[in-house]
Amino acid sequence: MPASFVPPRQVKIGDAAAFAGCTPRAIRHYHEIGLLPEPERGGDDRRRYGYEDMIRLLWIRRMADAGIALEDIREAFAEDSADAHGGDGIEAVLERVEGALAAQEAELRRQRTAVQRMRVEGSRMGLLSDLVTERLKGLPEGSLHQADLDTLLVTERIFGPLGAAVQATRFVALAVHPALREESDRVDAAEEALDDSVAVDDPRVAQVAAQRHAFEGALHAVIEESGLDADDDALFDAWDAAHPETGDNEENGSGSSSGRAMSVLEATGKMPYEFSPARLRCMELAAELSVLTADEGGGNPRLPT
Structure with missing residues (x-):
């Protein structure tokens, strides 16, 4: 540097912030949380920052830019101050940060895979789990309704x-x-x-319940005849093989990455449905018909295919 240049022995907070690449407000926050010790004050009662203050401030900024939380930076400095060689405190912090970044990286990969799968499938079906989307592959174009995917989303x-x-x-x-x-x-x-305009004892309620019962029987018969029920058995076998030691709450993969896992009862109680009393009664009657048919050993009603 030129011989005539004499660097300042101390600088004010504005110059310190400009050199460190932050704001005076950030530096004041570092003081408030005990991350950066309060420096000396001049005759005008303003903070004055010396060489050691600036070195610490620069390290704080570099660590923060690396994604280390301020409380972890403070802990690292506290541990380093008790260690003549330094490094132990920051080493532990960096280990935690690396673990957190690895988890974030894995989550980003999962999200990217979901988006790529959605692009390939060309619909929201790609956002369902691999197990579900594989089950639905190869179906005729347009044969799945949006309501089908909505139902599968809730079930998953x-x-x-x-x-x-x-x-x-x-x-x-x-x-x-x-x-x-x-x-x-x-x-x-x-x-x-x-809907709500229909009374629970309206004859239409029982009629629709009988129609639902007949349809479900016909659907079950088609599933059996086409061998799809055998595919279900294979799904269970494959799942059991891949998850040999899961507990009761996880044996069916309950829960998802979208929030914490819930019990079936808890989850069912949190999902609203716009079912009128008449429709709920219809569902009850259809269930009663199914039980009655099973008790009598009756066959399933048939529909044209």
Whole structure:
């Protein structure tokens, strides 16, 4: 440097912030949390920063830029001050930071995979788990309804990927049997018509319940005849082989990456449905018919395929 240049022995907070690449407000915050010791003050009662203050400030900024939390930086300085050689404190902090960054990297890879799968599938189906999307691959274009994917999304949240993959069997059968899909749409519409204007003892409630029972029997028969139930058995076997030691709450992969895992009862109680009293009664009657049919050993009603 030129012989005539004499560097300052101390600088004010504005110059310190400019040199360190931060703001005076940030430096004041470092003082408040005990990360940067308060420096001497001049005759004007303003802070004056010397060489050691600036060295510490520069290290603080470099660590913060590396993603280290301020409380971890403070801990590292505290431990280093007790170590003649330094390094032990920051080593422990860096180990934690590296672990956190590795977890973030894994999450980013998972998110990118989901987006790529969605692009390949060309629909929101790609955002369901691999187990479910594999089950739905190869179906005729346009054979899946958005309502099908909505249902699978809810099922996966409550029962996990395995539960949704098994339920996907239903939509596979509907996708490859147009007459069955048509009947499904008709029964769904009849149930939706049981709104709040319909009394629970309205004759239509029992009629729609009988239609639902007949449809479910026909659907079950198609699933059996097409061998889709055997595919379900294979799914269970593959899942058991891949998850040999999971507990009761995890055996079906309940929960998801989107929030903490919940029990089936807890999750069911948190998902709202706009079911009128008449529609709920219809569901009860359909369930009673299923139990009655099972007790009597009756066969499943048939629909044209």
